[in-house]
Amino acid sequence: xxxxxxxxxxxxxxxxxxxxxxxxxxxxxxxxxxxxxxxxxxxxxxxxxxxxxxxxxxxxxxxxxxxxxxxxxxxxxxxxxxxxxxxxxxxxxxxxx
Amino acid sequence: xxxxxxxxxxxxxxxxxxxxxxxxxxxxxxxxxxxxxxxxxxxxxxxxxxxxxxxxxxxxxxxxxxxxxxxxxxxxxxxxxxxxxxxxxxxxxxxxxxxxxxxxxxxxxxxxxxxxxxxxxxxxxxxxxxxxx
Numbered sequence: 001x002x003x004x005x006x007x008x009x010x011x012x013x014x015x016x017x018x019x020x021x022x023x024x025x026x027x028x029x030x031x032x033x034x035x036x037x038x039x040x041x042x043x044x045x046x047x048x049x050x051x052x053x054x055x056x057x058x059x060x061x062x063x064x065x066x067x068x069x070x071x072x073x074x075x076x077x078x079x080x081x082x083x084x085x086x087x088x089x090x091x092x093x094x095x096x097x
Numbered sequence: 098x099x100x101x102x103x104x105x106x107x108x109x110x111x112x113x114x115x116x117x118x119x120x121x122x123x124x125x126x127x128x129x130x131x132x133x134x135x136x137x138x139x140x141x142x143x144x145x146x147x148x149x150x151x152x153x154x155x156x157x158x159x160x161x162x163x164x165x166x167x168x169x170x171x172x173x174x175x176x177x178x179x180x181x182x183x184x185x186x187x188x189x190x191x192x193x194x195x196x197x198x199x200x201x202x203x204x205x206x207x208x209x210x211x212x213x214x215x216x217x218x219x220x221x222x223x224x225x226x227x228x229x230x
Contacts, residue, residue, distance in 0.1 A: 014104025018111035018145075025111070025118035032121045032130070040184035041127055047176060048121055048134040051169075052114055055145045059107060062152040070149060070161045074168065081172040088179035092207065095187040 019059055026052045043087045050080030103148040110144030113137050126192035127184055135177035142169050 029052065032045040054073045061069030120133025143166050150162025186207055190196060201210050 012100050012104045014101075014108045018104075018107040021108070021111035021115050025115040028115075028118035028122050032118075038127060038184070038189055040180055040187070040189065041130065044127075044131050044134050044177075044180055045121055047180075048114075048117060048138050051138050051142050051173075052118070055111065055114060055142055058142075058145050058149040062103070062107070062149040065153060067153055067155070067158050067161065070153075070158070070165065074161070074165050077165070077168060077172070081176055084176040085179055088176070088183040091180075091187050092183040095183075 015059060015063060019056065022052055022056050022059070026056075039087075039091060043084060043091075047080055047084045050076065050083075054080070099151065099154075103152045106144050106148035106151070110141045110148065113141030113144065117141060127189050128181060128191045131177055131181055131184075135173055139169055139173040 026049060029045050029049045033042050033049065036042045036045055054077045057069055057073040057076065061067065061073065114137065117134050117137035120137060121130050124130040124133055146162050146166045146169070150159050153159075153162075185191075185198065186202060191198075202208070203210070
């Protein structure tokens with residue numbers, strides 16, 4: 001498994017570049033989570049961060065040729081979606097009262 | 098060849114997600130940030146899912162990729178819509194000259210009226226008017 005990871009840049013440098021780009025996007029979204037003036041800003045930034053992590057997991061699955069990682073990515077996306085919906089209903093319910 | 102195709106797919110998907118993150122950082126108000134993250138992020142993750150599915154190559158991997166992309170296509174707009182609606186109702190004003198949604202939401206029930214006409218022929222409208230007065 002480590003041999004594949006080490007041999008990766010020779011095999012497909014574009015995949016490594018994609019991973020680097022995804023990590024930098026993760027840092028940019030983190031800046032919005034920290035700064036974001038309102039709670040919905042932070043929630044949408046966390047949602048984007050979750051899908052960035054899903055993208056990283058999918059690329060990891062492609063590199064390691066493990067199909068199980070794709071399942072993990074799908075479950076993480078499901079959790080992110082449910083938490084976003086829960087946050088939305090929390091924000092809305094708090095204003096209704 | 099396949100390595101090149103999947104590399105290009107993954108890299109362009111990652112670039113789209115970077116664009117989404119930059120939009121999230123640079124856009125002027127919450128709603129513009131939300132649409133940047135929702136649309137560019139969804140297309141980016143779809144391209145990455147396609148790259149992974151083609152790389153793994155087996156029938157079950159392609160089925161996983163298809164189901165995952167279906168899931169992203171279904172959930173991303175729902176999440177963005179719910180969050181935008183909650184943000185508007187919690188009092189965040191959009192970055193526009195004239196807010197055309199102003200007054201359309203009932204303050205207590207959060208029901209949406211479609212027009213300013215006080216007596217519309219639609220069946221649900223009368224009830225909203227009653228609770229408004």
